[in-house]
Amino acid sequence: MNSPILIQPVVLSGGSGTRLWPLSREKYPKQLLSLVGDDSLLQATVRRVIGTPGVTLTAPMVVCNEEYRFVIAEQLRLLGTDGNVVLEPFGRNTAPALTLAALAALQNAADPVLLVMPADHVITRTAAFQDVVSRGAALAANGAVVTFGITPDLPETGYGYIQAGELYDAAADASARVIARFVEKPDLATAQGYLAAGNYLWNSGLFMMRASVWLAALGNCRADILAACQSAWDAGKTDGEFVRVGRDAFAACPSDSIDYAVMERIAAQTQGASHAGALPPGVVLPLDAGWSDVGAWDALWQVLPKDDHGNVAQGDVLLQDCANTLALSEGRLVACVGVSDLVVVETADAILVSHKDKTQDVKKIVDRLKSQKRAEGSIHRKVFRPWGWYDGVDAGERFQVKRIVVKPGGTLSLQMHHHRAEHWIVVSGTAKVTKGDETFLLSENQSTFIPLGTTHRLENPGRVALEMIEVQSGSYLGEDDIVRFEDVYGR
Structure with missing residues (x-):
């Protein structure tokens, strides 16, 4: 009896999801958000492979930018799995990440x-997904590079397509087809032709192959990427729960996608195009499992439960005589009256109102915010840190007020500021404060003052969250006015 196939889930957690602004931002992108259900998109990606029949799963591996490392590690911990987190010092697209x-x-x-999965996609029918994964594993274990093509139900112009060719191996899997070619996002008339032809599938970005098969194929197609990644890996080190690759070596790595670097060349080989060195066969399996890349607000509206009038309401929302509208609130009351086909998204520092047909253009707003160097283009008012989070409640010319929450056992760095003093007021929990040569405890309703230039540290020694208010005052209040002397998180 054959032993179960060993599968390594690989979650590629790159991208900034700018079309889902203002919820998704560069410093806290959409894969970290709970947009569909209680799990974040990244957590849902990890969870949906658990229990796949006929295979053995290793702990998940996440490849991500080092900026998100603590949030991702915490989200994996909440799932009950440690996983492996491989850190990229720079974004270099999906081919180097997979390598x-x-x-x-x-x-x-x-x-x-x-099993290569983007971290920011939605799949609503887990059993159907797991069935295709099991079948794909058998093909990949025998040397094929497998991708999943989404069965289209409309002439979508926002996705690339895969043309399915002849049967790959009817005895192995009657639905597996040879990849004939990859095609770019089409115009509407071309997409309608693809839908009518019946042998075109949406390109999902999901792949399966043996690790050695990928490296050999990449070596044939893009030896420069393989060499740079190998050098970066050899220069890397383990840092607690993270694997850091060599920064300088990875900086020299070319940027390319899995499709461009390898998959299109595999398809070209199928068509008889010349290529230096044999490549593995490319196979596409159709997937009909409620897939969406949630690339914009209209796509999120498509996958969320709706009322009898096609509305989606989340948070503190009131709708009156509305239809086909998506309204999300993170805090304040949002009321919509007599509107249809709108997207309304409220956050603490920004509100988006868009026609549902124009949600692809939200990225243009983000580009304008960044060109104006406005913080709303990249960060939320609430900022997550490895020790907890802070929320910028108010600010003026020479002051700033923050609500700070430190999780149990959390420790801020031992630090000093050149340009600001700080007042700390404990709202709940217990604070352990280091101020110069002193160390002392503060409890609820107690406070302390940290003069400008004084070395200090804040810790939570308790078993419940520490919540406090920090009032900063001084001539400069930027986050870069921090001189760190010790930091348990290696920043």
Whole structure:
């Protein structure tokens, strides 16, 4: 009896999701948000593979930018899995990210099948997804590079397409087809032709292949990417729960996608195009499992439950005589009257109102915010840190007020400021304060003053969250006015 196929789930957590602004921002992108259900999109991606029949799963591996490392580690912990987190010092697109994952997967002398999944997609029918994964694993274990093509139900112009060719191996899987070609996002008339033809599928960005198969294929197609990633891996080190690759070596790595670097060349080989070195066969399996890349607000509206008038309301929302409208509130009451086909999104520092047909253009607003160097384009008012989070409640010319929450056991760095003093007021919990040569405890309704230039640290020694108010005053209040002397998080 054959042993179950070993699968290494690989979650690629790149991208900033600018079309889902103002919820998704550069410093806290959409894969970290709970947009559909209680899990974040990243957590849902990890969770949906659990229980896949007929295979053995290793702990998930997430490849992400180092900026998100603590949030991702915390989200994995909340799922009950430690996982492996491979850090990219720079974004270099999906081909280098997958290459780092393949190198990491081969460290244990196994050659698992990699199940490569973007962190920010939605799949509503888990059982159907797991069935295709099980079938794809068998093909990948025998040397194929497998991708999943989404069965289209409309002439979508926002996705690339895969043309399915002849049967790959009817005895192995009657639905597996050879990849004939990849095509770019079409215009409407072309997309309508694809839908009518019946052999075109949406390109999902989901892949399966053995780690060694990917590295060999990349070596044939883009030896420069493989060499740079190998050098970065060799120069890397383990940092607690994270794997850091060599920064300088990875900086020299070219940027390219899985599709452009390898998959299109595999498809070209199928068509008889010349290529230096044989490539593995490329196979596409159709997937009909309620998939969406949630690329814009109209796509999110499509996958969320609606009322009898096609409305989606989340948070403190009142709708009166509305239809086909998406209204989300993070805090304040949002009331909509007599509107249809609108998107309304409220956050603490920004409100978006858009026609549902124009949600792709939200990115243009983000571009304008960044060109004006406005913080709303990249960060939320609420900022997450490895020790907890803070919310910028108010600010003026020479003051700033923050609400700070430190999780149990959390410790801020030992630090000093050149340009500001700080007043700390404990609202709930217990604070352990280091101020110069002193160390003392503060409890509810107690406070202290940290003079400008004084070395200080804040810790939560208790078992419940520490909540406090910080009032900063001084000539400069930027986050870069921090001189760190010690930091348990290695910042």
